[in-house]
Amino acid sequence: MFAATISDPTGFLYDTRHCPAEGCPAPDCRPATCNMVECPLLKRLGKTKAYEPGDIVFWEGDEADRYYLVISGVLRGCKLLSDGRRQISRFVFPGDLMAYSGTEAFPYSAEAVTPVTVLAIPRPGFDTTTEENACLQRLVTKSLLDELRDTQDQVLLLGRMTAAERVSHFLAALARRTPAPGGVDGVVELPMSRADIADFLGLTIETVSRVLSRFKRDGKISMIGHNRIVLNELAALADTSGDLAA
8 A cells, every 4th residue: 555744654655745836837737736636737648547446457567658647546556476476565546656667567567446547648758748847846756755665664564563563554544545434534444355455464364354353352443334444543553562473
């Protein structure tokens, strides 16, 4: 799988920050609000595409001839193991850049979790424009550094954290990353399924459900329907320890 920089383990879902845009050649660029989604250079290069839940944006192994900037919605980046098991390597949110790598093929498949709008940008034009514009270089570099940091955090999460810690950090990170439904602080909308969460955290669906039930029983969260969670004790969630068998 935020309004401010996250330096703790809850930051494994990354964000693309604003950058200074002094010297940007685009006449309609606004330095105070410069970011990937609003960058006029990228808007001119790319083409907007819409996808419905379950649609495939690209398949792992296909030719990586485009980069994808998420404008709205949520996607999951998936890899299939040889035995058919699925590992979700990341959730992708508005402002995230997908498939930016040095490989000639897409490193994972991208599937829409919710209705999604992306900006599909041809790779040659993107690369050339980035090389020629320091403003865009800063945005791309920040995005890559965020993704690298989150990959490192994901290794820590999968390798050293307990099941309860994984779920609590996921919820805390999601609260920082996504807007609160109705503008109510402490409320998190889960756009992804329990199966998606399990495949991202390296757990089983049953374990994710048991951890959420335990948090509810302990008063750390409240449920509103199936996919909306009230974080009653965000600090307590971040400090959660203990384990449930996976």
